[in-house]
Amino acid sequence: MGKLKQGKRNSAAASSSPYAKAQTATNNVFKFNTNVGQHILKNPGVAEAIVAKAHLKPSDVVLEVGPGTGNLTVRILEKAKKVIAVELDPRMAAEVTKRVQGKPEQKRLEVLLGDVIKTELPHFDVCISNTPYQISSPLVFKLLALPNPPRTSILMFQREFALRLTARPGDALYCRLSVNAQFWAKITHIMKVGKNNFKPPPQVESSVVRIEPKLGTERPGVSWDEWDGMLRVCFVRKNRTMRASWLGTKEVLAMVERNYRVWCAMNGVSIDETVIGEEEEVEEDEDVAMGGEEWGGIMDVDETGDGEDEMPAFFKEEREKMAGPAKTKSKRKKTRVAELVREKIRKVLEDVTELADKRAGKCDENDFLKLLFAFNEEGIHFA
Numbered sequence: 001m002g003k004l005k006q007g008k009r010n011s012a013a014a015s016s017s018p019y020a021k022a023q024t025a026t027n028n029v030f031k032f033n034t035n036v037g038q039h040i041l042k043n044p045g046v047a048e049a050i051v052a053k054a055h056l057k058p059s060d061v062v063l064e065v066g067p068g069t070g071n072l073t074v075r076i077l078e079k080a081k082k083v084i085a086v087e088l089d090p091r092m093a094a095e096v097t098k099r100v101q102g103k104p105e106q107k108r109l110e111v112l113l114g115d116v117i118k119t120e121l122p123h124f125d126v127c128i129s130n131t132p133y134q135i136s137s138p139l140v141f142k143l144l145a146l147p148n149p150p151r152t153s154i155l156m157f158q159r160e161f162a163l164r165l166t167a168r169p170g171d172a173l174y175c176r177l178s179v180n181a182q183f184w185a186k187i188t189h190i191m192k193v194g195k196n197n198f199k200p201p202p203q204v205e206s207s208v209v210r211i212e213p214k215l216g217t218e219r220p221g222v223s224w225d226e227w228d229g230m231l232r233v234c235f236v237r238k239n240r241t242m243r244a245s246w247l248g249t250k251e252v253l254a255m256v257e258r259n260y261r262v263w264c265a266m267n268g269v270s271i272d273e274t275v276i277g278e279e280e281e282v283e284e285d286e287d288v289a290m291g292g293e294e295w296g297g298i299m300d301v302d303e304t305g306d307g308e309d310e311m312p313a314f315f316k317e318e319r320e321k322m323a324g325p326a327k328t329k330s331k332r333k334k335t336r337v338a339e340l341v342r343e344k345i346r347k348v349l350e351d352v353t354e355l356a357d358k359r360a361g362k363c364d365e366n367d368f369l370k371l372l373f374a375f376n377e378e379g380i381h382f383a
């Protein structure tokens, strides 16, 4: 991670233009790289509105992700104490630096060169970003997982991603992303932005959302890994009943049994290994390990709408770590413990939570919390 000193120029950007004076920069110096989401906001009204929605205080330190040529940056600098701008492309970093050069704002802009997802972020109060769509998910979860998450984040996303973030139970776009994001934060859709407000225009429409983290007691007191681990099973097929999701696939049963065995070993609970059935082959279900169709909701949604898998390398690595080798097969003998685990799941779904006939797509946060507590009560954990 390099820190771009104010006043230094990148040679590609050195053929200066009236950037410093322009209200909204238009760039003719280099070709925008749309592979890293370079769609510059050219409508000054939209830039003003985005910054206004952040309700900045003069004492605020603002993180801007991907300042590009600085159309949002200069407006944020008018309202905040300081902007820390993280930019991947050195040419853009040079442009935004140049834009405030020789002005009083120069001292209040710090440009960090690099990938925001891999950057250790200093403290900031508010995040504002016309987000490169390729990093939408990792950015949301990076911000929310910070020890001191920003008071408010005003983020532009691809419309469908924004609608998934804000979707409620029963909505067509409700998915694991919705549940996970809303587990951490209150998220509101605040503005639609058409593609012609950008240069070059992206293929998809955009929306701006506000994200305000849940703090203290607003945040459910459960482990994130447990929560997400359980949701992965619930959302493998969100329109399946919980009964079918949990009891209808041997892979899920095998995974729960493995986890239960670990819990027993850690808690000194003995396991009945009496064999009660034929040996059977179990194939690790990639869908379960990765959240199935709803993994798509979070990570590899086609964020630019061009049919390509947009999952960034960062998350590909994460996914491989979590999933392990694709589709492995193993032979298992059916034992009493397997029967016990099946009965525990049945009890949780039918007797304790009464969610057996409900579908994940219709369950709210309280349903999922109830489910997790009931599983935990039976010694079934997901992390």
Ligand SMILES: C[S@@+](CC[C@H](N)C(=O)[O-])C[C@H]1O[C@@H](n2cnc3c(N)ncnc32)[C@H](O)[C@@H]1O
Residues within 6 Å of the ligand: 036, 037, 038, 039, 040, 041, 042, 065, 066, 067, 068, 069, 070, 071, 072, 086, 087, 088, 089, 092, 114, 115, 116, 117, 129, 130, 131, 132, 135
């Ligand atoms: C959609 S443009 C926004 C530019 C400017 N903020 C505006 O609104 O006109 C996204 C910017 O993020 C930068 N970018 C892309 N991936 C990034 C990453 N992983 N970390 C930091 N910046 C990134 C791009 O180079 C580009 O400048």
